[in-house]
């Protein structure tokens with residue numbers, strides 16, 4: 001049985017583990033090990049993960065299957081957003097499902113959770129940044145109505161990459 005639940009303050013290690021594993025699984029084939037390791041080391045320290053969990057303007061959710069953690073979601077409001085940072089928008093910063101659990105409806109449940117939170121917070125739109133080469137994720141978002149509206153630069157280790165920014169108008173749903 002798949003369940004979606006809010007991550008607790010004492011689950012930083014579990015979050016760190018799945019964040020690192022899913023990031024590696026998603027990006028290792030198309031990026032150098034050096035750039036990937038540098039990003040993982042800097043971005044997923046326990047201290048950083050703990051402070052992100054404790055940020056009142058962010059929220060993390062785990063998806064579990066028979067209590068086993070298989071995916072996670074991170075959303076940001078207000079100043080926790082990595083760009084835009086206005087009151088009436090919400091960022092979907094991360095949605096990652098373990099590779100061997102993809103295609104079972106977990107991503108859809110997490111996305112539905114993000115949309116539910118966006119509605120609860122009465123934002124105008126939900127937005128995200130996705131690597132231009134992550135075609136699979138881009139088509140997943142397009143399936144649910146996200147449209148491209150801009151792009152920004154994302155630094156992975158020593159490499160600058162283009163992130164496509166996509167948004168889903170919430171008012172229209």
Ligand SMILES: CC(C)(COP(=O)(O)OP(=O)(O)OC[C@H]1O[C@@H](n2cnc3c(N)ncnc32)[C@H](O)[C@@H]1OP(=O)(O)O)[C@@H](O)C(=O)NCCC(=O)NCCS
Pocket residue numbers: 026094095096097098101102103104105106107108109129130131134135136137139140143
């Ligand atoms: C993208 C991702 C979140 C989708 O999650 P998932 O659990 O595999 O997807 P689901 O099984 O919930 O699929 C839900 C629906 O989307 C469709 N779908 C899934 N992946 C898709 C894709 N890449 N392109 C188009 N449609 C897709 C499914 O066919 C399904 O459609 P249906 O309900 O009509 O049958 C997941 O594959 C993932 O974690 N990928 C790697 C991490 C990543 O790239 N994250 C985004 C970073 S910005």
